[in-house]
Amino acid sequence: MEETAATTARVLEASGISKTFPGVKALENVSLTLNKGEVLSLVGENGAGKSTLTKVLSGLYRTDHGVGSIKLNGELVHFQNAKEAKDHGLITIFQELSLVKGLTVAENVFLGNLPRTKFNLIDWHTLREQTRNILAEMGLDISPDELAGDLSISKQQMVEIARAFTLGAKVLIFDEPTSSLTETEKEILFKIIHTLREKGVGIIYITHKMDEVFEISDRITVLRDGKNSGDLNTSTAKLDDIISLMIGRVIDDYFHKNEAEKGKEILRVEQLSSAGLFKDINFSVRQGEVVGLYGLVGAGRTELAETIFGARPVTSGKVLIEGQDVRIKDTGDAVRLGLGFVPEDRKEKGVVLKMSCIENTSIAKLPWMSNYGFLREKEEKEIFKEYKDKLSISTPSPQQQVVKLSGGNQQKIVIAKWLCLNPRLLILDEPTRGIDVGSKAEIHKLIAKLAESGIAVIVISSEMPEIMGVSDRIMTMREGKISGEFTGDDITEQNLITAIAHVN
Amino acid sequence: MIQKLVISLKKQPIWLILLGMIVLSSVFIPGFLSFGNFSNVLVQSAVDGMLALGMTFLMINGYFDLSVGTVMGFTAALAIGLQPYGLFVAVVVALLAGAVIGAINGFFVAKAKINAFIVTLGSFIGVRGLIYIYTGEQALVGDIMEFGMFGASSFLGLPTLFVIMFVLMLIAEFVLRKTPHGRYTYSIGGNIEASENAGIPVDRTIWLNFIICGLTAAAGGVLLASRLNAATPTLGWPDKNLMTIAVVVLGGTSLAGGYGNITRTLGGLFTFGVLYNILNLLGVQSYYNTLITGIVLILVVYIDAHIRKNKVSIG
Numbered sequence: 001m002e003e004t005a006a007t008t009a010r011v012l013e014a015s016g017i018s019k020t021f022p023g024v025k026a027l028e029n030v031s032l033t034l035n036k037g038e039v040l041s042l043v044g045e046n047g048a049g050k051s052t053l054t055k056v057l058s059g060l061y062r063t064d065h066g067v068g069s070i071k072l073n074g075e076l077v078h079f080q081n082a083k084e085a086k087d088h089g090l091i092t093i094f095q096e097l098s099l100v101k102g103l104t105v106a107e108n109v110f111l112g113n114l115p116r117t118k119f120n121l122i123d124w125h126t127l128r129e130q131t132r133n134i135l136a137e138m139g140l141d142i143s144p145d146e147l148a149g150d151l152s153i154s155k156q157q158m159v160e161i162a163r164a165f166t167l168g169a170k171v172l173i174f175d176e177p178t179s180s181l182t183e184t185e186k187e188i189l190f191k192i193i194h195t196l197r198e199k200g201v202g203i204i205y206i207t208h209k210m211d212e213v214f215e216i217s218d219r220i221t222v223l224r225d226g227k228n229s230g231d232l233n234t235s236t237a238k239l240d241d242i243i244s245l246m247i248g249r250v251i252d253d254y255f256h257k258n259e260a261e262k263g264k265e266i267l268r269v270e271q272l273s274s275a276g277l278f279k280d281i282n283f284s285v286r287q288g289e290v291v292g293l294y295g296l297v298g299a300g301r302t303e304l305a306e307t308i309f310g311a312r313p314v315t316s317g318k319v320l321i322e323g324q325d326v327r328i329k330d331t332g333d334a335v336r337l338g339l340g341f342v343p344e345d346r347k348e349k350g351v352v353l354k355m356s357c358i359e360n361t362s363i364a365k366l367p368w369m370s371n372y373g374f375l376r377e378k379e380e381k382e383i384f385k386e387y388k389d390k391l392s393i394s395t396p397s398p399q400q401q402v403v404k405l406s407g408g409n410q411q412k413i414v415i416a417k418w419l420c421l422n423p424r425l426l427i428l429d430e431p432t433r434g435i436d437v438g439s440k441a442e443i444h445k446l447i448a449k450l451a452e453s454g455i456a457v458i459v460i461s462s463e464m465p466e467i468m469g470v471s472d473r474i475m476t477m478r479e480g481k482i483s484g485e486f487t488g489d490d491i492t493e494q495n496l497i498t499a500i501a502h503v504n
Numbered sequence: 505m506i507q508k509l510v511i512s513l514k515k516q517p518i519w520l521i522l523l524g525m526i527v528l529s530s531v532f533i534p535g536f537l538s539f540g541n542f543s544n545v546l547v548q549s550a551v552d553g554m555l556a557l558g559m560t561f562l563m564i565n566g567y568f569d570l571s572v573g574t575v576m577g578f579t580a581a582l583a584i585g586l587q588p589y590g591l592f593v594a595v596v597v598a599l600l601a602g603a604v605i606g607a608i609n610g611f612f613v614a615k616a617k618i619n620a621f622i623v624t625l626g627s628f629i630g631v632r633g634l635i636y637i638y639t640g641e642q643a644l645v646g647d648i649m650e651f652g653m654f655g656a657s658s659f660l661g662l663p664t665l666f667v668i669m670f671v672l673m674l675i676a677e678f679v680l681r682k683t684p685h686g687r688y689t690y691s692i693g694g695n696i697e698a699s700e701n702a703g704i705p706v707d708r709t710i711w712l713n714f715i716i717c718g719l720t721a722a723a724g725g726v727l728l729a730s731r732l733n734a735a736t737p738t739l740g741w742p743d744k745n746l747m748t749i750a751v752v753v754l755g756g757t758s759l760a761g762g763y764g765n766i767t768r769t770l771g772g773l774f775t776f777g778v779l780y781n782i783l784n785l786l787g788v789q790s791y792y793n794t795l796i797t798g799i800v801l802i803l804v805v806y807i808d809a810h811i812r813k814n815k816v817s818i819g
Contacts, residue, residue, distance in 0.1 A: 311700065335703030349701045352694035354762045363691055364702040366684045374682050417702065 009035045011202040012057075012090070012171050016068035019052055019061060026052040027226045029068075034171060034202040039193065041213040041234070042206045044223035045246055047463055050206050053223070054173055057204075058092040059085035073170065089170035095179060097156050101149030106131035108148045109163045134162050138192055154185035161192060172196060173204040178212060179298045190216055208296050209501050210239055222246055247464065247493050259452065262472075263287030264322065266424050266456035269308065272317035277303040278480035281317070285425065285456040290447060292471030293460040295500045300480040301460045302344060305427045309341040310334040321424070335364055340418030344430040344460070346407065350414040353403035357395050358384045360402050361416045387416035391446065408439025415446065426450060429460045444470055464493060476500050517808055518755050518771035522778065529782050536785055543663055549777040550665035551576070551728045553770070555748040556755075557669070557676050558606075558720030560769045561713045563752050564680070566693035566761025567620045569609060569714065571628040572721040573744025575602050578635045579725030581735040583651075584644040591648050598729075599722045605631060606718020610711035628745060635737050643736040652733030665727045672723070677766040689713060693761030750801050751776055756808055775804070 012034040019027040027049045034040050044050050055061040057070065059079030070077050072088055079085040085092075099108045106127045107114065115126040131144035140158050148156060157177060164172055174193075178186045193203060193216060205217055213220060213234070220232040222245040230245040268284040278300035285291045293301045306312045308319055310328035318325055321337050328334050334341070343349035351360050362369060362380045369376050384398050391412040395405055402410055411431065418426055428447065432440040447470050451457050461467040467474055474491055476484040476499035484499035486492075513519055530537040555572045562569055579598040586594035605627055612623040646652060657664045680686035688709040692699045700706050729735055749759075755772030757764025779800060783793045 331700055331703040332705055333703075341701060343701055348695075349697045352691050352698050352762065354694045355691060359687065359691070363687075363699070363704065366687055366704060370684050373684075375684060375687065377682070 009037075010071075011036045011073055012204075013071040013074075014053075014057065014068070017053065017056055017070075018064045018067045019056055020064050025226055027056070027063075030223065030226070030228055032204075032221055032228075034204060036200045036202055037197050038219065039197055039203045039205055039217045041217035041220045042204055042223065043208070043210075043213060043220060043242060043246060044229070045462075045464055047225075048223040048246070049226040050223055051175070052226075054092060054175055054204075054206065057085070057171075058082055058090060058173060086167060089168050090173075091164040091167060091169045091171070092173040092175065093157065093160050093164065093177060094175050095177075097153070097160055099148040099156050099159060101147070103148060104144065105135075105142055105146050105148055105151070105159050106144035108159055109134065109144075109166055111163065113166075130166075131162075134166060138162060138165065138195060140192075152185075154181050154188070157181075157189070158192065161196075165196070169196075169201055171202045171204065173206070175206050176208065176297075177205075178207070178209065179296075186212075210242065210497070211501070213242070214239075243493060243497060260288035260448075260454070262289050263454060266322060267308070267458075268318075268320040268323070270318040270320065272304070272307065272319065273315045274303060274307050274312060275315045277307075277312075278477070281482060283475055283482065283485075285458060287424075287454050287456055288451050290451050290457045290459060290470055290472050292467040292474040293458060293477060294462070294464070294467045294474055294496055295477035295483075297462060299477040299500065301477050302429055304477070305341065305429055305458065305460060308334075309339055309427065311341075335421065338421070338424035340364075340421065340423040340426045342411070342414050342418065342426070342428040342431055344433060346410055346414060346434070351402045351410055354401055356399045357388075357393070357402055357405070357413055358398045360413050361387060361420065364417050365420055383420045384416075387412075387419060390419075391416055392442070406439070408435045408442070411435060411439070411443060412446075415443075419450075423455060425456045425458070427458045427460070430462065431459060432461075432463070432466060440466075464496060468493075468496075516756055516768050516771060518768060518775055518804065521804060521807075522771055522775045525775065525778050525782070529778070529785075533782060533785050536782070541781065541785075543658075545774070545777045545781050546666040547663040547731070548780070549773050550663065550669045551724045551731070552748065552751060552776070553666075553669040553673065553773050554720050554724035554727060555744070556751040556769045556773055557673055557766065558713075558717035559748050559752050560755075560757055560764060560766055561676070561680070561689060562717045563749070563757050563759060564693045564761060564764050565689045565710055565713045566696065567613060567710065567713070568624070568749055568759070569606075569717045569721075570621065570624040570745045570749075571605065571609065571631055572717060572724075572748050573740035573746075574628050574631040574635070575605050575718055575721040576725040576728060576744060577735070577737070577739035577741065578602075578605075578631050578638070579722040580729040580732075580739050581635055581639050581644055581725075581737070583726045583729040584646045584733070584735040585638065587646050587648050587651070591651055595726055598726050599719060602718040602720075602722020602725065603715050604718070606715040606721075607711070609718065610714025613714060614707040614710035632741070635739075639735070639737045641737050643734060646729070646733040649733075651730050655727070655730030655733065665731060668727065672720070673766050673770060680765060685709065685712065690762055693763070695762070747776075750797075754801055754804055775800075 010033060015031040017027050017030045030049065030053060032053070042050050052061065056063055059082045072090060077088055100111065109131050110127055115123040115130065117123045128144045135142055135144065140162070142151070142155055142159065148159060151159065177189060181189060196203060207213060217234050220234055220237055220242060222230045222242060224246060232241065263286060265284050265286050269281055272281040273279045281304060295301050303312060307314055310331045310333050319328060320326065326337055328337065347353060352363070358380055361384045369380065381398065387393065393409050393412045393416065395409060402413060431447070432443050435443065444466070447457060447459060459467065459470055468491055473485065473487045474496065475482050476496060478500050486495055535541060555576060559569060559572060579602050582598040582601055583594050586597055609623050609627055612618045613620045655665060659667045680689065688699070688704050691704065692706055692709055696706060728739065751772045752769050753759060754775060755768035755770070757768050776797065779797065780793060783796060
């Protein structure tokens with residue numbers, strides 16, 4: 001190895017990083033190096049460990065006890081929290097921006113170290129001057145006096161970069177920075193990244209979009225299943241190489257292909273649109289069929305599902321259930337029509353954490369569970385018992401608060417909540433997110449079983465092996481539109497990636 | 505059975521605190537341990553208990569109502585002032601008025617999605633205005649003697665007003681535990697988005713709980729009117745609204761929603777009642793009463809939070 005030259009330029013060196021969550025090994029012995037003035041793309045499928053690694057680097061997570069090391073400019077560091085990482089010049093721009101919307105651009109840029117006058121008051125003059133200089137240096141046309149909340153998302157992001165710059169960033173991590181930017185805004189961002197690179201800042205760029213990888217980065221690090229899967233020089237790398245490093249596995253045989261008889265059409269969506277989210281969506285799902293909805297985060301998949309389920313208003317278009325034009329005004333209507341929706345944020349939208357297993361299972365059925373206004377508690381218990389056995393939900397007691405169950409068991413309860421209503425259509429949004437491998441396989445099996453029992457199923461997933469393993473038919477979404485539909489032998493990694501990303 | 509009791513006492517530390525207070529006071533404070541004194545505590549708790557009852561529904565639902573004390577004052581005035589039209593009309597109109605104010609609050613919170621603090625702050629101020637308009641800033645005195653006698657009467661040896669409150673509390677606890685509405689209330693308070701996802705009628709439930717809260721506040725006003733057989737424009741002023749929330753919180757029902765019950769509220773109610781009684785018997789000046797009440801509230805909630813933090817991992 002060309003030790004001397006490389007190490008002087010090396011700004012960040014992480015090696016042997018491991019991070020275990022209960023039941024999941026999110027990172028296993030991962031290494032990453034970054035040089036001054038270099039842009040490194042960090043790529044991998046969802047669940048490959050990109051975000052976990054980012055959070056470890058930026059001090060939000062700590063690595064497994066005593067394992068691995070992080071060196072910043074050759075100095076060993078142990079960040080206890082995000083602030084320490086920031087103080088050392090390692091700054092992350094997350095997808096969720098963290099500006100204070102009610103303060104001005106200048107205040108945001110210098111938040112936490114506002115210049116003071118000798119009376120310890122805020123030195124507004126210097127504040128504005130310095131902000132103006134920084135913005136000019138970065139080539140940004142933003143006034144220091146504007147309120148951050150009045151700026152477009154892209155400009156807010158730039159203000160955040162400016163803040164990182166004033167903090168003396170040595171390493172800047174971008175987590176999918178273009179997910180909410182237009183093409184022109186993206187160009188501006190890339191220009192800023194070039195400027196930062198020239199100033200010697202090391203940049204880690206996380207993205208799903210392959211064209212961006214080729215456009216912006218010098219080097220590519222690929223993660224797969226929480227491990228390093230390859231390092232490439234962008235100039236010599238080929239798209240196929242990257243993709244095979246990202247996927248590089250056979251579809252495990254625990255995916256149960258659905259052999260169910262396809263029956264009558266349950267759901268038909270015609271020209272469905274929701275302003276700003278998705279447009280002119282057409283598709284249908286038949287009894288016993290599993291339709292996969294694949295796409296990047298922000299492509300409009302969840303929004304489409306929520307709209308069908310009545311949780312969001314329809315701008316135009318129709319939803320037909322068994323051929324009948326239904327106007328679903330709210331989720332109550334959807335439930336009465338036999339629709340069920342397993343949301344992606346299980347803890348936010350799927351379960352009531354403080355309530356028991358029994359109560360969470362019967363919650364959607366309550367309107368049909370009372371005699372003369374009183375709940376049939378015996379029946380409630382029996383329903384839980386039935387699904388506890390059917391779905392092998394493991395809990396110390398039916399009265400257990402679901403907050404104490406594992407993610408997999410919580411998810412089974414959410415599914416049980418719908419199954420006890422005998423639904424016609426079940427939509428599952430990222431059904432195995434945050435669930436350990438064993439339970440994942442169980443949920444996949446369950447999805448096949450649901451279809452076999454005659455339910456029409458829609459599965460939304462960002463995980464390619466999952467969507468390929470469970471679906472009879474896959475529709476891809478990109479920027480609010482259906483960008484492709486694949487069945488049988490057309491369901492290949494290559495086709496799917498091409499359909500969801502901007503690959504030329 | 506005893507084991508069950510021990511477990512539920514551990515879950516509701518307010519009853520332990522209350523028990524301790526009663527035991528200590530019985531030993532050290534002359535005149536505390538007598539039927540007359542207890543009866544006194546009970547009758548004084550009756551009105552506050554009615555207000556706290558409806559508030560418990562609302563707080564489990566994740567909301568609160570700052571106007572209950574004012575609604576109580578208004579409906580007490582109606583129950584007295586409308587007596588010339590007959591007692592029945594007076595009481596029914598008073599109760600209806602409470603329900604209507606609750607429905608208005610509920611509409612703006614559940615349907616118009618305006619913050620409950622602002623909405624009920626508005627009705628707290630506005631209804632006080634209604635009281636002044638209706639009473640002409642005069643005290644009203646009832647002319648139906650039976651109404652006043654009812655307020656002072658006993659049922660099975662207990663103050664009738666307390667018995668009414670207690671029976672309503674039993675019903676309320678039953679509704680919370682055994683009916684879909686009760687379950688919706690917990691579920692929405694626990695996680696409104698998950699409740700929405702499950703298709704349960706979220707807006708209607710919130711609305712209904714505001715109506716329940718207004719109605720019980722009105723019932724409190726009617727009970728108070730019968731105890732006094734009179735009403736003044738300042739009834740419930742200035743701190744009855746917040747004291748009601750204090751009673752519920754002291755009992756251990758969470759301001760965050762999704763957690764609590766009527767039994768807890770009853771514990772909080774008695775604790776405040778006994779505390780006042782003790783301070784009275786000790787001849788403490790009423791200014792100090794108020795100060796001590798405030799300190800006790802913070803202290804008990806602090807202890808409760810500590811106990812819970814050590815036991816359960818959710819806040």
